[in-house]
Amino acid sequence: MNRATSNRLLYILFIAQSMFSASQIAVGTLAAIVAVRLAGTESVAGIPSSATTFSQALMAFPIALLMGRYGRRVGLSLGYGLGALGGLVGLVAIAHLSFPLLLVSSVLLGVSRGSADQGRFAAGEMFPENERARMIGRLVFAGTIGAVVGPVLVVPSGNLLGSLGQNPDMGPWAGAFILSALSGLLIFFLLRPDPMLIARTIATENNKSEVQQPARPLALLLMLPKVQLAIIAALVCQTVMVVLMVMTPLYMDHHQHGRDHISLVIAAHTLGMYGLSAVTGYLIDRFGRISTLYAGALVIILSAVLSPLSANEYVLAATLFLLGLGWNFGYVASSSLLADALRGSERTRVQGINDALVFLAAGFGSLASGPLFAFGGYAAISYMGIVLAVMLMGFISRLGRPQVEPAITNAQ
Structure with a gap:
C-alpha cells in the first residue's frame, strides 16, 4: 500500500465533504423559513427537513449498491452532482414561488447527503484496521468546517443575489449548487485510484486468504x-x-x-x-x-x-x-x-x-x-x-x- 496515496485521497475527501457540509447547513438555516413563505402556512415548516431526511434514508442502500459495483468515486460524484441539481431546483422554486419544487430540491439534497455520508467508509477502508477510526474521525471533522462556514454563507450569498436583482433567500441554494458541483468535480477527477482498490490491496497484504474467499450472503x-x-x-x-x-x-x-x-x-x-x-x-x-x-x-x-x-x-x-x-x-x-x-x-x-x-x-x-x-x-x-x-x-x-x-x- 502506498501511504502517500491514501493520505492524498483522504485530503480530497475532506475538502469535498467540507464544501458539501457547508452548503447543506446553509440551506438548512433558511429551509423552514422559505417553506413557510412559499406555502403561506407555518404547518409546512418541517416538511423540507423531513423530505431530506427520508430521501437520505431511502436512497442510502441503492447508492451503496452503486458504489459496490462501480466504486466510491462514481457513487460520491453522482451524489454531489445530485446535490448541485438540488441547489439549482431550489433556485427555480424560490424564483417561481413554488413549494412543490422546493420539496423536489429537498429530496435531491437528501439523496446527495445519503451518498456523501458514506464517504466516511471510503476514508476508513484506505487504512489498516488499527488506524481506521482515526481516519473516519478526520472525515467526520469536516462537519465542523460546514458548521462554521455554512451559517456564515447565508447573508453574503443572499446579498450577492440581491445585488443581481434576485430574491436574497436564493443565496444558500446558489451556494449549494456551486459547492456541490465543485465537490463532485473534485471527487470525479482526483479521487484516483478508487478507495475500494486500496482496500483490496490492504486486504491482500494483511490476509491473502480473505481476498480469495467469496462474499458472504447478506x-x-x-x-x-x-x-x-x-x-x-x-x-x-x-x-x-x-x-x-x-x-x-x-x-x-x-x-x-x-x-x-x-x-x-x-x-x-x-x-x-x-x-x-x-x-x-x-x-x-x-x-x-x-x-x-x-x-x-x-x-x-x-x-x-x-x-x-x-x-x-x-x-x-x-x-x-x-x-x-x-x-x-x-x-x-x-x-x-x-x-x-x-x-x-x-x-x-x-x-x-x-x-x-x-x-x-x-x-x-x-x-x-x-x-x-x-x-x-x-x-x-x-x-x-x-x-x-x-x-x-x-x-x-x-x-x-x-x-x-x-x-x-x-x-x-
Missing part, C-alpha cells in the same frame, strides 16, 4: 453480532441526538431565551458532534470500539439526565455539548466496528443498510418528538433518551463479547 452478514451491534449503536445514538437537539430550541423558546442563546447552545452541540472527531478517532483506535461505545452511551445518559434540570443557557450548552460528544463516540466507533467486521465487497451493502435504518429511525424520531414534547415536556424527551441509551448498553454487553464467527458458506 442474511448471514446481518446475523454477525458485531454487525448487529454497530447498526444498533448508530441507530440509537443518531435517534437520541436528533430528538433532543430538535426539541432543545423549542424548550428554550418556552423559557423566553433569545435567538442568541439558542445559537450558543446549538453551536456547543455542533462542537461536541464534530470538533473533537480527530481526538475521538485516536481514542477509539487506542482503547477499542466496544469500550468507546460504552463511553458514548454513558455520556449520552449523563447529557439526558442533566438537560431538563436547568433552563440556563450555559447549562444547556454544556449538556448539548455532551450529547454531541456521546453521538460522536457512537457514530465513529460504530462506523469503525462495521468496517472491521466485513470484507471488501461485503462492506457497501451492509453500510448502505446501516445508513438507511439509522436515518429512517432518526426521521421517525424527529416526527415523534413533537407529540412527545407536547405530552410530557422536555423531561419526557430526556427520559426517552436515557431508556434508549441504557438499552444500548445492554446490547453492547451482549453483542460486544468475543465471538466465534459463523462458518463461511458460499450460499447463492
